[in-house]
Structures are given as structure tokens and as C-alpha cells.
Amino acid sequence: MRLEMLINKRILLFSGVSNAPMERSDAKPISIEEISSISQIALRARKNVIKMQLYDQSIHAGSALSSIEVLATLLFRYRNDCNELVNRNWIILSKGHAAPALYAILAELAYFSEEELWKIGSVNAILQGHPETFIPGVDMSTGSLGQGLSFGAGIAASIKMMNGMGRVFVVMGDGETDEGQVWEAATHVVTRNLNNLTVIIEVNGIQLDGRTDEIKPKTRLGKVWEAIGWNVIECDGHDVAQISKAIDRALDSQNPTVILARTVRGKGFEPIENTKKQRVSPDIARKFIDA
Numbered sequence: 001m002r003l004e005m006l007i008n009k010r011i012l013l014f015s016g017v018s019n020a021p022m023e024r025s026d027a028k029p030i031s032i033e034e035i036s037s038i039s040q041i042a043l044r045a046r047k048n049v050i051k052m053q054l055y056d057q058s059i060h061a062g063s064a065l066s067s068i069e070v071l072a073t074l075l076f077r078y079r080n081d082c083n084e085l086v087n088r089n090w091i092i093l094s095k096g097h098a099a100p101a102l103y104a105i106l107a108e109l110a111y112f113s114e115e116e117l118w119k120i121g122s123v124n125a126i127l128q129g130h131p132e133t134f135i136p137g138v139d140m141s142t143g144s145l146g147q148g149l150s151f152g153a154g155i156a157a158s159i160k161m162m163n164g165m166g167r168v169f170v171v172m173g174d175g176e177t178d179e180g181q182v183w184e185a186a187t188h189v190v191t192r193n194l195n196n197l198t199v200i201i202e203v204n205g206i207q208l209d210g211r212t213d214e215i216k217p218k219t220r221l222g223k224v225w226e227a228i229g230w231n232v233i234e235c236d237g238h239d240v241a242q243i244s245k246a247i248d249r250a251l252d253s254q255n256p257t258v259i260l261a262r263t264v265r266g267k268g269f270e271p272i273e274n275t276k277k278q279r280v281s282p283d284i285a286r287k288f289i290d291a
Helices: 002-014 032-052 061-078 096-108 114-119 148-161 180-191 221-227 240-252 282-290
Strands: 090-093 168-173 197-203 231-236 257-262
Touching (some): 032 061, 032 096, 032 114, 032 240, 032 282, 061 090, 061 096, 061 197, 061 240, 090 096, 090 148, 096 114, 148 168, 148 180, 148 197, 221 231, 221 257, 240 257
Parallel strands (some): 197 257, 231 257
């Protein structure tokens, strides 16, 4: 019965959403109905990420809450479930510690039941602190920062070599760009002209040790990507319409595209919003949920 309910939920959610491979220049502007649907998904997912702190006090809620709208838009509007690997769209959460956001949205899209969210981190649970490919809807096991773009570049190159129509989307954090591996992959992507790959960097100005301006300033981040050959787009990373418009522009670009999505760490959860804090005690989280 539960499996049947999940299947029916997915049919309702994705009715009218094509699973066909995505060609360049075929993306239709996002509709008001889609914006409303994605915004509602994001709202419920945000509440569930906050609630997940009651069950696992080690989750990175601050980073996850920064990612909600970006992941909701990608998964609802741009993911397809094509069985042919070269014709499907890959969504890679390189900032793997934001896994609770990914899980909350996948539950909303009926890849598994919401009850799984409350088991996160348990020994027998499928959901752990970082994404694993045995989890329905997860395309890459991540956690070690900086690796997602290299993996994405390999997938994008394979798709091109096999004349596939699939797209690759890599979601990263701004602090993650401190990793040297990111720049090795970024220059390789340009060398191979992998314009079927789009990077989305959440620019929230905070990383593990504090404000990015105090560690390695990111004020010229866009210019650096542009200088090595990337198409650069900026948007509000909590505005579904802006995110979708930026991605649609990326689909039409003849160059690899990086989207700098301005976000807020801990968005929507006042106790940690716009701070480097990742979580609060269950008592504080419970008060916020019950308010």
C-alpha cells in the first residue's frame, strides 16, 4: 500500500513534466504553476530539514537550508528518469554535507517515504550524513569537498563521446572553491568544451571556519571563472523563477556555464540564519517547529 501511494504521488507531481532527454534551446519558460509547486515543495522541505535535527544532532542544517530552492528547482524541473545513462540528466550535490536538503526534497518527490527522514543517521537507515548512490534519486556519493565537478566532468565527457543528450548539473558551495581540484576540473571542462555541464555555486559568504571574506575572499569569483572560459550567470538562489531562468540560459550557452546563486546560510531558521552555526539543540528546534 505504501509503495502504491508513493507511485501515485510521483505520477501526480510529474504529470506534464517530460522525461525525454533535454535538447538545447527547447526549455520552455517556467510557468506560474511550476513556480508555485516548487515553492511549496521547498517550504515543506525546509520545515523537514529543521525537524530532522530532532532525530540526528550531527546534521549540517545550516548548509542544507542554503540549498533548498536550488535543489528543489533542479530536481522538479530538470531531472529526468531516462533509463539510458547518456540521455538522462545528472544532478550532483558536491557539497555533500547538505544532504538533508537533498533527502527532504527527494521525499517530497516520492523517491522514498517521509518517514525515512526521521531515521537519518541510524544504523539501519538508508539516509546517512552524506549522499550515497544506493539512495533512490542520488547520482553520486559525495562528502569530500571538491570532487563533484571532476566526477561531473567525466560524466559530461562520456555523454558527448557517445552522442548522448543528457545534461550534468553540479551544486557546490562557495567555500568549496578553495579546493585545488575544483580548478583542475574547471579548466579541463573548458578544454573539452563540455557545454553540457552546468555548475551552480551557492554564494552565501560563509564556510566552515567563518566568513569567506575573512578566509579567501570570493568577490572576484565570477571574474575568475569567466577568465578561464566559463559563461557566468548570477541569480538569487532562493528565488525559483530566477534559478530556473538562469538554468535555461545555461542550456542555451555554447560554453560551460557557472551560475553564482546568492543564498543565505541557514535560510528560514532564525537561530542559525546567516551564521556559521550548523545546528541547534533539539529543544530549540522543537520550539521553532511548534511556533
